[in-house]
Amino acid sequence: MLLDDLVRTSREVTATRSRNRKTAVLAALLARLEPAEVAPAVAFLAGEVRQGRIGVGWAALRQVAPPPAAAPSLTIARVDAALTDLARLTGSGSGAARRRVLEELFARATEDEQRYLRALLLGELRQGALEGVMVEAVAAAGSVPAEAVRRALMLSGRLAEATTAALTGGEPALAAFGLRVGRPVRPMLASPAESLAEALRELARPVVEYKLDGARIQVHRDGDAVRVFTRTLREVTDGVPELVEVVRALPCRSVVLDGETLALTDAGTPRPFQETMSRFGAASPRELLLRPYFFDCLHLDGTDLLDAPLGERRAALGAVAGEHRMPALEEPDEDAAERMMGRALAEGHEGVMVKSLDGRYAAGRRGRSWRKVKPAHTLDLVVIAAEWGSGRRVGTLSNLHLGARDPDGGEPVMVGKTFKGLTDELLAWQTRELLAREVGRDGHAVLVRPELVVEIELDGVQTSPRYPGGVALRFARVLRYRPDKGPAEADDLTAVRAMLPGEAGRAGRAGE
Known part of the structure; x- marks a missing residue:
């Protein structure tokens, strides 16, 4: 397939806000791909290159400016091969070799293709082909259930692998994906609850456990081999001995545990x-010791538990985690649950999680059977x-424009601004980081690639015609940046609107 076909598809996806239209356009393209084209094409549609870091940035691309080709001839396979060549170039003379590869690639690209390739290589491609839309498109292209694609994706961690299976082997190939010790599973996420009482009312057979202000970890053990992954599936084993x-x-041969880790004071x-x-x-x-707290068990000694109810998974957890198990109470009454939350807060933690003992592990999804309070x-x-600051903040980027993730795969939707909660140290850091992501200026505002996730504390949400989402944050302040989260894990506009007065109950019922 020609790169031009993918570029035109990308342009059409960007131009529409309709999720159904995005899905249809992407599905039509995916259905035409050859098996060898699936992995690179899916990566390109997601705004990524499957080779990872290839050593190409602004400096390298500034030196590449051949006249564009008059007509499309560049194939997806040829682009992918060039990116593989770039990723392999290291050491003395690699800079000159990298320029030669880029010159040859860009000389064969039309003007539209050159523009697309520059955005792709610089990580600036924003085309609305988010994972949720891609899953639906893959399902449509392969005539398979979206849930089967989603499950294969969560178990493999790779959209290209799940897509290839769907398009070449259908449901049987997708069903072959299973939990593999050593290969991380995308973590299940929680939905916010307005109150502890609300969460207890919504969930049958609840368990209430501490919610720590730590880093999510997933650990895999097979014999003596242990691997540790972050919530983004990045391996950090060597750094956390x-x-x-x-x-x-732990008293087992093999295990996969989900949990949190944090550093404690004396x-x-x-x-x-x-x-x-x-x-x-x-x-x-050894700069700072971490302590693990495990709250879920997805595999134990040859038995996969991913599809088992939480009660069964907790029984396995109790058999293996010992003192490293997250503090929790099973099926408490409301008074006992309130006391549990009080202890968690008194010990300096964020709050509690309320989970249903009957719930399954919804890998990679924000399940309604896990509520955070x-x-x-x-x-x-x-x-x-x-926006550039004034007064003592002159010279720093201060007032942040905040966007919620578009659930239909478009650009983040602005829902508010804030300059509160920023220390001098954080102002200096965010100025450096935001300028490194600058894509343009609008008056005294610096527009940036939507990559940095920030945790915002607020009093609530109100309807407002001021912002495109129709809602605005009330008394927002910065708590911290979240380097452990990518933009795809930010809260979406639906979650923001659910905080409107009277919406929480309706949102909860809709999710059941």
């Missing part, structure tokens, strides 16, 4: 979230722009 030691000492209270996250990039793995309203939003 104390966690490896804990998992290696008094046993949690250190700030930023200190815990700093361990994953620390030069010395915190005393303060918070949202994870994407920074889409920032």
Whole structure:
């Protein structure tokens, strides 16, 4: 297939806000791909290259400016081969070799293709082909259930792999995907609840457990081999030897555990979230010791538990996790649950989770059988722009423009601004990071690639014609940035609207 076909599809997807239309356009393209084209095409549609880091940035692309080709001739396979060549270039003379590969590639591209390739290589491609839309498109192209595609994706962690299976082998190929010890599963996510009482009312056979202000981890053990992954499925095994030691000492042969880890003070209270996250990039793995708290067991000694109810998974967890099990109460009454939440807050934690013992593990999804309860309203939003500060903040990017994820796969939808909660240190950091992501200016605002996720505390949400989403945040302030989350994990506009007065109950019933 020609790259031009994909570029035109991308343009059409970007131009519509209709989820159905996006799905139809993408499905039509996917159905025409050859098996060898699926992996690169799916990556391109997601705004990524499957080779990962290829050593190409602004500096390299500035030196590449051949006249565009008059007519399309560049294939998806040829682009993918060139990117593979670029990824392999290292050492002395690699800069000149990289320019030659880029010159040849861009010389064969039309003007539209050159524009697309530059955006792709710089990570600036925003075309609305988000994962949820892609799953539906793959299902339509392969004439398979979307849930089967979604499950294969969550178990493999790779959209291209799930797509290839759907298009070449149909449902039987998708059904062959299973949990594999050593290969991370996308973590299940929780939905916010207005109150503990509401969560207890909604969920049958509830379990209430601490909600820590830590980093999500997933650990895999097969014999003595242990691997540790973050919530984004990045492996961090080498940087957390104390966690490896804990998992290696558990009474089992093989296990997959879901949990949180955090750094504690000498008094046993949690250190700030930023200190815990700093361990994953620390030069010395012993700079700050981490303690794990496991709350779910997805596999134990040859038995996969992913499809088992939480009650069964918790029984397996109790048999293996010991002192490293998350504090929890099963089927408490409301008074006992309130006391549990009080203890969690008194010990410096965020709040509690309420889960249904009958619930399944919805890998990679924000399931209604997991509810998070915190005393303060918070949202994870994407920074889409920032305004230059005044007064003592002159020279820094201060007032943040905040966007909620578009559930239909478009650009983030602006829902508010805030400059509150920013320390001098955070102002300096965000100015550097946002300028590195600048894509343009609008008056005194710097427009940025929507990549940074920030956790916002707010009093609530109100209807407002001021922003495109029809809602606005009330008294918003920055709590912290979330380097452990990507923009695809930010809260979407539906979650923001659910915080409108009177909407929580309706949102809960709609999700049942």
